[in-house]
Amino acid sequence: MNRITVEKKVLNENQILADELRERYRQHDVLCVNLVSSPGSGKTALLERTLERMDKSSRVAVLTGDLQTENDAKRLAKFGFPVKQITTGGTCHLDAKMIGRHLEDWPLEDLDLLIVENVGNLVCPSSYDLGEDSKIVLLSTTEGEDKPLKYPTIFNSADVAVITKADLAAAVEFDEAAAVRNIQAVRPGMEILKLSAKTGEGMAEYLEFLESRRLQTRAGAAANG
Amino acid sequence: MNRITVEKKVLNENQILADELRERYRQHDVLCVNLVSSPGSGKTALLERTLERMDKSSRVAVLTGDLQTENDAKRLAKFGFPVKQITTGGTCHLDAKMIGRHLEDWPLEDLDLLIVENVGNLVCPSSYDLGEDSKIVLLSTTEGEDKPLKYPTIFNSADVAVITKADLAAAVEFDEAAAVRNIQAVRPGMEILKLSAKTGEGMAEYLEFLESRRLQTRAGAAANG
Numbered sequence: 001m002n003r004i005t006v007e008k009k010v011l012n013e014n015q016i017l018a019d020e021l022r023e024r025y026r027q028h029d030v031l032c033v034n035l036v037s038s039p040g041s042g043k044t045a046l047l048e049r050t051l052e053r054m055d056k057s058s059r060v061a062v063l064t065g066d067l068q069t070e071n072d073a074k075r076l077a078k079f080g081f082p083v084k085q086i087t088t089g090g091t092c093h094l095d096a097k098m099i100g101r102h103l104e105d106w107p108l109e110d111l112d113l114l115i116v117e118n119v120g121n122l123v124c125p126s127s128y129d130l131g132e133d134s135k136i137v138l139l140s141t142t143e144g145e146d147k148p149l150k151y152p153t154i155f156n157s158a159d160v161a162v163i164t165k166a167d168l169a170a171a172v173e174f175d176e177a178a179a180v181r182n183i184q185a186v187r188p189g190m191e192i193l194k195l196s197a198k199t200g201e202g203m204a205e206y207l208e209f210l211e212s213r214r215l216q217t218r219a220g221a222a223a224n225g
Numbered sequence: 226m227n228r229i230t231v232e233k234k235v236l237n238e239n240q241i242l243a244d245e246l247r248e249r250y251r252q253h254d255v256l257c258v259n260l261v262s263s264p265g266s267g268k269t270a271l272l273e274r275t276l277e278r279m280d281k282s283s284r285v286a287v288l289t290g291d292l293q294t295e296n297d298a299k300r301l302a303k304f305g306f307p308v309k310q311i312t313t314g315g316t317c318h319l320d321a322k323m324i325g326r327h328l329e330d331w332p333l334e335d336l337d338l339l340i341v342e343n344v345g346n347l348v349c350p351s352s353y354d355l356g357e358d359s360k361i362v363l364l365s366t367t368e369g370e371d372k373p374l375k376y377p378t379i380f381n382s383a384d385v386a387v388i389t390k391a392d393l394a395a396a397v398e399f400d401e402a403a404a405v406r407n408i409q410a411v412r413p414g415m416e417i418l419k420l421s422a423k424t425g426e427g428m429a430e431y432l433e434f435l436e437s438r439r440l441q442t443r444a445g446a447a448a449n450g
Contacts, residue, residue, distance in 0.1 A: 002231070003231050003234075006227070006228050009228075010228055038265060039263040039372055039376060040365070040367065066375045067348065067376055068374060068375055068376075069371070069375050071374070090348075090352075090378060092346075092348035120263065121348055123317035123344070123346055124346075124348070124349065127315075140367070142365070142390070143264055144265045146296055147265060149294050150296070150345070151264065152293055153292070153315060168367070168397070
């Protein structure tokens with residue numbers, strides 16, 4: 001087999017496992033979201049502010065991916081919700097098999113929301129379906145407005161774009177209109193949110209977005225019986 | 226063949242081509258540096274400030290990599306030095322074959338310095354030798370001090386770390402001592418520079434670093450020649 005054939009085989013195997021995960025989430029009315037972005041765009045900071053604002057009775061859990069370290073799981077564990085670190089070694093993305101393995105001792109019937117934080121990488125995670133309902137791509141104001149055009153696949157495969165580090169927009173002369181235009185050029189009609197995990201700006205709207213997606217999941221499950 | 230076997234074969238083929246490139250650079254006294262970082266760490270901004278400050282008679286050329294767009298080549302072409310864009314399509318890194326193909330009509334005897342700007346990705350470029358003399362890894366103050374620990378392979382395979390966006394350090398409460406400690410934990414003794422392409426802070430030291438590497442290359446060639 002050549003390289004392309006092997007890549008196809010790996011992606012096909014991943015797709016089968018991702019579809020199984022999607023079906024399990026559906027059966028248990030769990031909304032799964034997959035956060036993707038460059039390293040340092042603020043995925044973990046957004047998760048901290050998300051968990052902090054959630055009611056303690058919320059049935060939410062987090063799987064957080066990195067090549068190395070348990071740092072993110074440690075940062076997130078203090079909010080009292082179930083958190084597991086997935087360390088990939090050298091692998092540049094999470095895959096459905098890693099998710100499945102880390103869910104083995106988490107009964108999905110105890111969850112309403114599963115948030116997966118992918119490895120920081122604007123390229124490779126776009127190829128690996130994790131069975132999620134929504135892929136959320138973060139773009140920080142400090143990265144530059146051109147990233148959607150340069151990394152179109154990940155923006156095109158996401159359901160919503162979240163502009164992070166809004167508090168730094170002025171300092172870095174972030175051109176929001178250009179960023180929005182570039183996102184829309186790659187994925188016309190994509191919903192775009194803007195927030196700052198530091199100041200809290202936009203966090204309420206982000207949590208509303210998550211809640212509306214969760215209600216959609218539940219309504220879909222009810223409609224399907 | 227399984228996936229690992231194919232990956233090994235691809236990497237072996239890349240290594241052969243990278244070694245050929247390295248030998249060609251050596252024969253022509255060309256210093257080749259490979260800039261790697263996350264998307265948006267400021268590789269292109271650093272290149273702009275580098276080319277801007279170079280004497281117009283400098284024998285420097287740039288190959289700049291991205292998945293899509295010719296934006297970076299356009300940004301860099303205005304300084305009057307030879308620049309080519311390498312668009313990789315979906316590929317998450319540059320490889321030696323892409324470099325060789327884009328050098329075909331550039332006589333190396335006309336160059337002293339070849340700067341390669343890799344695809345923005347803190348993972349995959351670490352596996353692909355491009356025949357460079359030095360790999361320079363950028364870490365922007367806005368990305369967080371923990372990135373060397375989370376992405377150790379790329380920091381470990383680099384020769385020098387450049388902390389960028391120094392002008393934003395205060396705004397993001399960048400802990401420089403922690404960043405240095407984390408870099409040194411992954412690669413003890415690694416040289417670390419700090420600069421701001423916006424204010425020009427540290428640019429003189431960076432250009433001195435490039436010049437000293439170039440003189441080393443020349444001295445090495447003279448000793449071997």
